[in-house]
Amino acid sequence: MLLPPGHPALLLLAGILLGAAAQDPRYQITQPESLSAPAWGSVTLPCAFTYPDEIELLRDLRVYWRRGFHGQFIYNHTERFTHPDFRGRITLVGDPRGSRTASIRIDRLRESDASEYVCHIRVQKKDYKWEQWRGNPGTKLTVTGGRQKDPSARRAHGQSQAEGGGEYMEIRVGAQCCLALFLLALLGELWLPALLYAAWLYLDRETPARGGRRSPWVRRWAVWRHFRDYFPITLVKTAPLDPSRNYLFGFHPHGVLVAGAFGNFCTEATGFGELFPGLTPHLLMLPFWFRLPLFRDYIMSGGLVSSDKASVSYLLGHEGGGQVAVIAVGGPPESLEARPGALTLQILSRKGFIKAALQHGAALVPVFSFGENELFHQVPNPRGSLVRAVQERLQKLMGLALPLFHARGVFQYSFGLLPFRRPIHTVVGAPILVPRTPCPSHQAIDRLHATYLERLITLFEEHKTKYGVPPEKHLNLI
Template sequence: MIDTLRKVFSKISDLLGVEWAPLDIPMSRRLQTLGATAWICLALFGEALAIYLFIKLVYSDYWWLAILYGYWMLNDIEICNKGGRTFEFARNWSWWRYFCDYFPITLVKTADLDPSKNYLFACYPHGIFSSGAYGSFATNGANFPKLFPGMSAHLIVLGGHFLVPFFRDLILALGLCSSSQESILYLLDPKRYQGNCVAIMVGGAAEALDSHPGKYKIILSRRKGFIRVAMKSGASLVPVFSFGETDVFRPIDNPENGILRRIQEKVRVWTGISPMFPLGRGVFQYSFGVVPIRTPVTTVVGEPMEVKKNLEPTSEEIDAVHAEFSKRLTELFEREKSKYLKNHEGIHLVIT
């Protein structure tokens, strides 16, 4: 009877094109899958769940706690622009180790950084959810403290995330800060901090729309704000590239000028967030779901590029630094791609 049911189940799975995970997978890999599942659930549903819990608290017998928290949050609202509030114990959670080991996410250093200086990490590509940058710079799961002793990492995200109760406290604990110019300049101020590595996803939400497996199309030509910030602060620019980032999900095809792409662009303009559909695998099967695909992501930190401090840079000066950075990023990609990409000969960096 059991054998018959297994055969029927197998035939149905074959007809539906579902490939199930084996039952004898080691516990370590199951924990890694759990870590990746928890991460994508946090990214997709974390803010909605936090808002729901806050509303439930408001309408409960403990409504006074919601009022106290709300009052404290309003008085704490600018912390995301004032250096944040990192707790190393949160960055060291075992969950993050399992998450990074799932792909795995590997952080690679190509040059030593001076702990007495601050650095602006210009990270590419954005991908769907920037898993490489998140694992490398928002957690210690990829061994950032060991590779860069004496340095502190801060991943930059949209300021709107810090308006969500409870959720804001988690991302603040992980070292995340707002993407405002005020916030980044504060973190890079040598009078306040030394050894800060401020990681910014330069391409942003717009670049996520061009994230497709095996392709590396990035937005850089019209992105010059980060150059201006680096010049104003005098912080060195560091090109960072996550090889394999675009292979983590299989998004729906959205050609330029197509209906889906136009809808995505409008939503992005209204909300600042690109409505992507993260098609990956499931928890117990490999064929469909929102869990990221288990594929290596290697985040390579390039050599720092010294930037002369200039509080009032001209357009020509910004363009010159931008051109040099673009050159260095391209060189980093071409030099390292053979180590981390399959069929690398046919893969090229497309800069728009």
């Protein structure tokens, strides 16, 4: 059987026969001796190479990467070969013919990726003869646990940014209307009832952080069935959940609307109570919204509660179990990444919810909402652009993300603020049982975080083809 050109077996044989080229000082490869990167993060393996100018113009130039000097090939950019263990995770970021670099980036690092990586260059000269050479030694990659250097910054960032489950158009419009009604009453003939209501608000200020005040009647309004059917929204159960436990659902992705989280956990339109009997869901939302008169009572009636630390502790520490805290882990910043086809999750530094689960022994449940990012287009806002810089600045000042989104109108489909009618399938994964650890160590938090990421990726990979995601697409964790 004839082997095709570029087959790894032929390359190994050619490496033995043509080893003299590797000794020629004009053929060089420069790689760093060692690198370190956190698990589930990304790392760039730099590689620069040289060859004699007299062999320019090359007929062919090929870049290979392998594990170890004589190890297996993991990447070949010419034949588009990627080892199955690295499929969807390796990207060539160098410019072989331009700057003579062959650097690659490995995403979603695993502990098993720790190894020596050797860059291998092969060129075909004008006389059709091949030369090849490789790095010696290669780059030794160490994969660490992924903890940030500043634990206090990580905790503050994870806690304040991770839980922002409802910044979308309907929320903002409803909040403005409720505030306007209250001000009209306060400044008009109804000033006395409005003043009494304001006093009651002060006395009732702790309720959003103590489980809220839900209304089964509101959660079963017929309008929520129309909301469900517009997209439509479907809740998918993959494993039973014991009602004697408390749970922390990590919801992904945030999207612009957070429609899946609202439709599934703030209403009974998709049958949460029937699928998970004995459990009471609470969608966490930024505390700011619960300071608005009238509006706070409306959103609490659906099961929304404050996302501050006291609120999370109240739910997860509930005696007897049965409580579910639902957190949009990526928070408002992730909404700036939401656009059709996007699979970027801001989660690598989000560990506040992990610590909360450990402190209370609450089971962690990854939840992925397929279709969540398909509802709106956004004005282009790549990282480093002026639009993104302004959005990030406003987010830091106000605590709210302001994605510049658009979709369809009422009577036309080319432009408007209504979301596209795209199916949303919210898949609830199997629980990760967590031992109660009142004062968890950084190592314990990192281990559980790594386990959660692994389960989340597995959940996505197992269900993506069912819900319209091409098999070659994978999550991008940042």
